Amino acid sequence: xxxxxxxxxxxxxxxxxxxxxxxxxxxxxxxxxxxxxxxxxxxxxxxxxxxxxxxxxxxxxxxxxxxxxxxxxxxxxxxxxxxxxxxxxxxxxxxxxxxxxxxxxxxxxxxxxxxxxxxxxxxxxxxxxxxxxxxxxxxxxxxxxxxxxxxxxxxxxxxxxxxxxxxxxxxxxxxxxxxxxxxxxxxxxxxxxxxxxxxxxxxxxxxxxxxxxxxxxxxxxxxxxxxxxxxxxxxxxxxxxxxxxxxxxxxxxxxxxxxxxxxxxxxxxxxxxxxxxxxxxxxxxxxxxxxxxxxxxxxxxxxxxxxxxxxxxxxxxxxxxxxxxxxxxxxxxxxxxxxxxxxxxxxxxxxxxxxxxxxxxxxxxxxxxxxxxxxxxxxxxxxxxxxxxxxxxxxxxxxxxxxxxxxxxxxxxxxxxxxxxxxxxxxxxxxxxxxxxx
Numbered sequence: 001x002x003x004x005x006x007x008x009x010x011x012x013x014x015x016x017x018x019x020x021x022x023x024x025x026x027x028x029x030x031x032x033x034x035x036x037x038x039x040x041x042x043x044x045x046x047x048x049x050x051x052x053x054x055x056x057x058x059x060x061x062x063x064x065x066x067x068x069x070x071x072x073x074x075x076x077x078x079x080x081x082x083x084x085x086x087x088x089x090x091x092x093x094x095x096x097x098x099x100x101x102x103x104x105x106x107x108x109x110x111x112x113x114x115x116x117x118x119x120x121x122x123x124x125x126x127x128x129x130x131x132x133x134x135x136x137x138x139x140x141x142x143x144x145x146x147x148x149x150x151x152x153x154x155x156x157x158x159x160x161x162x163x164x165x166x167x168x169x170x171x172x173x174x175x176x177x178x179x180x181x182x183x184x185x186x187x188x189x190x191x192x193x194x195x196x197x198x199x200x201x202x203x204x205x206x207x208x209x210x211x212x213x214x215x216x217x218x219x220x221x222x223x224x225x226x227x228x229x230x231x232x233x234x235x236x237x238x239x240x241x242x243x244x245x246x247x248x249x250x251x252x253x254x255x256x257x258x259x260x261x262x263x264x265x266x267x268x269x270x271x272x273x274x275x276x277x278x279x280x281x282x283x284x285x286x287x288x289x290x291x292x293x294x295x296x297x298x299x300x301x302x303x304x305x306x307x308x309x310x311x312x313x314x315x316x317x318x319x320x321x322x323x324x325x326x327x328x329x330x331x332x333x334x335x336x337x338x339x340x341x342x343x344x345x346x347x348x349x350x351x352x353x354x355x356x357x358x359x360x361x362x363x364x365x366x367x368x369x370x371x372x373x374x375x376x377x378x379x380x381x382x383x384x385x386x387x388x389x390x391x392x393x394x395x396x397x398x399x400x401x402x403x404x405x406x407x408x409x410x411x412x413x414x415x416x417x418x419x420x421x422x423x424x425x426x427x428x429x430x431x432x433x434x435x436x437x438x
Contacts, residue, residue: 010069015369024114034121040369045314049343052108068111085123092346109343135382143176143418144388152204164245172237190226207392215259235281243286250290266296286311297331318342334361366390370397374404386421
């Protein structure tokens with residue numbers, strides 16, 4: 001089959017926050033085609049790849065992406081039309097070289113990534129394979145355990161919580177389908193508890209609730225109550241994962257002003273996390289410290305990393321150079337992986353391979369501004385990391401990923417693999433109950 005690229009088309013569409021983003025369609029000479037849409041983050045790392053925005057205050061307050069689309073249909077099209085869509089690494093290299101900047105600022109990471117993703121989708125279609133199978137290239141595939149954001153704070157919601165995300169992980173489920181059931185039932189139990197306590201049940205950018213609670217710790221207590229109300233055992237069937245996104249409340253110290261918990265230095269904040277881990281079934285903390293607090297990350301990993309997953313996001317921005325430093329300095333034991341932080345599919349896979357070679361875990365992640373595109377669902381299965389972070393079981397742009405994973409599990413049938421990627425952690429909690437959940 002002829003898999004040469006015949007044409008590129010861009011379209012300005014809206015993401016889940018009502019802001020413009022880029023959709024790209026790649027057409028092959030054979031007639032096969034692939035389409036992909038680019039997400040956008042609200043909480044962004046200072047070193048991540050740069051989006052191309054129009055800056056015209058008369059359109060979308062300057063956030064339009066018509067310039068990015070123009071780049072796609074002119075300069076990028078000129079460089080990639082006629083190339084083989086199956087040569088992903090070659091095409092991505094051409095895109096990086098064409099941009100010529102260290103952070104993709106000239107053409108925009110949104111234009112480059114949209115093309116990179118759409119090329120992969122077109123090549124998979126031409127090969128007659130599901131995207132996950134094409135991207136896996138013969139490697140093992142695995143259904144990921146979802147990390148579901150059920151309580152929102154920080155930059156994702158107007159709540160009383162300094163910390164950005166309080167998540168649940170159904171680590172005890174026997175299959176992805178059951179993991180979704182565990183999580184959805186807990187989500188609805190949480191809604192009922194909030195309503196009964198007189199709190200709002202409106203949701204934030206990623207589908208989690210955004211109540212006015214007494215403090216950050218109250219969120220953990222509420223989640224434990226919801227897990228139990230749904231009929232599950234905290235720490236065995238369902239655990240808690242945190243993404244404080246600490247850069248967002250760091251101004252030299254860590255200022256927990258929303259919840260009234262005062263100012264803390266790195267040592268004091270780590271002590272707070274340590275006290276929570278001893279009381280609640282917390283198995284993962286992402287961005288527990290600010291993106292430039294390398295010494296704090298080293299300390300946190302030394303003190304907590306034997307027992308829980310310490311995840312770097314903004315500190316690494318899916319960039320091998322920063323991940324290498326994190327590995328060398330023992331700053332964490334896991335990395336968050338976001339395609340649009342680095343800007344091409346190939347570079348993202350390289351970052352994953354680097355994590356894998358160091359024995360680190362890695363989590364495929366969405367952004368706060370998402371579309372119905374389910375690329376990361378297939379990508380998570382193909383990369384065999386066993387974890388995905390894509391929001392609550394609520395809002396169409398989040399459930400699109402989960403529903404795609406349910407489809408993949410159904411397609412794989414008896415070959416579907418699903419297990420707890422954190423099972424080797426020596427985790428224990430005073431809240432863990434004997435096995436016997438529903």
